[in-house]
Amino acid sequence: MKSLDQILGYVDIDAVTKAIMLGRSITVDGFARRPIRVLTHAHSDHLVGLKDSIIYSNHIIATPATLELVVELEYVPSRYKAIYKRKAIGLDYYQTVEFNREKIMLLPSDHILGSAQVLVEVDEYRLGYTGDFKLGGKTAVMKDLDVLVIEATYGHPDIRRVFKEDVIDLVIDLVIEGLRKYGKVAVYGYYGKLQEVMAILREYGISEPFVMNHRMYSVTKIAEKYGLNIGCYFRLGTQEAREVVDSGRYIVFEHMVKAKRRRLDGTILNLVLSGHEYNEPIRRVDQYTWLASFSDHADFDELMEYVERANPKFIVVDASREGYPHVFARELQRRGWKVAVLPREREIRGKHR
Numbered sequence: 001m002k003s004l005d006q007i008l009g010y011v012d013i014d015a016v017t018k019a020i021m022l023g024r025s026i027t028v029d030g031f032a033r034r035p036i037r038v039l040t041h042a043h044s045d046h047l048v049g050l051k052d053s054i055i056y057s058n059h060i061i062a063t064p065a066t067l068e069l070v071v072e073l074e075y076v077p078s079r080y081k082a083i084y085k086r087k088a089i090g091l092d093y094y095q096t097v098e099f100n101r102e103k104i105m106l107l108p109s110d111h112i113l114g115s116a117q118v119l120v121e122v123d124e125y126r127l128g129y130t131g132d133f134k135l136g137g138k139t140a141v142m143k144d145l146d147v148l149v150i151e152a153t154y155g156h157p158d159i160r161r162v163f164k165e166d167v168i169d170l171v172i173d174l175v176i177e178g179l180r181k182y183g184k185v186a187v188y189g190y191y192g193k194l195q196e197v198m199a200i201l202r203e204y205g206i207s208e209p210f211v212m213n214h215r216m217y218s219v220t221k222i223a224e225k226y227g228l229n230i231g232c233y234f235r236l237g238t239q240e241a242r243e244v245v246d247s248g249r250y251i252v253f254e255h256m257v258k259a260k261r262r263r264l265d266g267t268i269l270n271l272v273l274s275g276h277e278y279n280e281p282i283r284r285v286d287q288y289t290w291l292a293s294f295s296d297h298a299d300f301d302e303l304m305e306y307v308e309r310a311n312p313k314f315i316v317v318d319a320s321r322e323g324y325p326h327v328f329a330r331e332l333q334r335r336g337w338k339v340a341v342l343p344r345e346r347e348i349r350g351k352h353r
């Protein structure tokens with residue numbers, strides 16, 4: 001029988017760098033002095049200390065989409081780009097690599113373009129880290145784990161979405177309404193997520209051209225390269241984009257930071273895709289702006305469902321990132337699961353000194 005102490009010797013989380021350390025030589029989503037750095041996805045709270053890892057680690061492992069996004073979104077300082085490219089290993093979902101008798105596999109997760117879960121097999125142990133996820137169709141549930149390391153962004157029983165399926169339908173209706181009324185719709189959100197929304201709009205038969213700035217265009221190209229069907233999108237500043245804008249009928253995609261400066265002159269409908277949880281899927285902010293709650297994270301029920309389907313021997317709740325790790329751990333314990341919260345509270349407090 002494997003004891004908790006034995007197993008927890010293979011898992012640790014660093015309060016400062018947010019490194020999820022698995023096995024002997026692997027660190028995920030934060031810097032640690034280990035030869036292998038894995039990136040689950042291209043969000044800043046999972047790319048902590050990337051520059052240090054580029055210098056220290058022998059290999060940087062992620063899905064090919066994440067490896068490209070990380071460069072495109074400028075998480076790699078230019079003078080480290082060459083060394084990053086040399087050390088980077090693109091790992092497709094369900095492919096494995098092995099270093100020092102430790103096997104690494106990435107599994108799909110519904111979060112953003114390229115996002116992955118990490119499965120490590122070391123000695124006789126199977127260790128899994130979910131990264132950020134929501135429990136959509138894409139998310140593979142890791143089974144037969146000795147330890148499941150799970151995020152807890154919405155690990156509070158008060159955070160339950162009652163409208164899981166409705167948001168997309170409501171967003172589609174709003175876009176159609178905006179196009180009918182103004183001919184134009186502006187959609188604000190984050191890289192990776194917006195590209196998924198673009199693909200969904202196409203899926204629902206919305207064929208109006210998309211326009212976007214240079215960086216959004218590059219990210220959209222990466223999204224298409226890795227399987228999203230978008231099509232008919234143009235880079236602002238080109239002749240084609242000018243013609244589209246002059247036609248007066250299009251959808252423009254902008255990064256969330258631009259939402260503050262949105263147009264409120266009755267010529268365009270604004271749709272802001274927030275990652276936060278609200279009590280209602282969609283709400284009107286002003287005469288020309290709607291806010292849609294398009295969360296990338298599992299709510300409490302989905303977190304619990306993941307745990308039940310995975311049925312791991314032990315659970316480690318990640319407390320190094322935002323959320324409700326202690327509340328979630330307590331709820332797990334109440335249901336009979338063996339749980340540890342890492343990093344331990346003392347270490348978390350220590351970082352504010």
Ligand SMILES: [Zn+2]
Binds near residue numbers: 041043046111
């Ligand atoms: Zn994320």
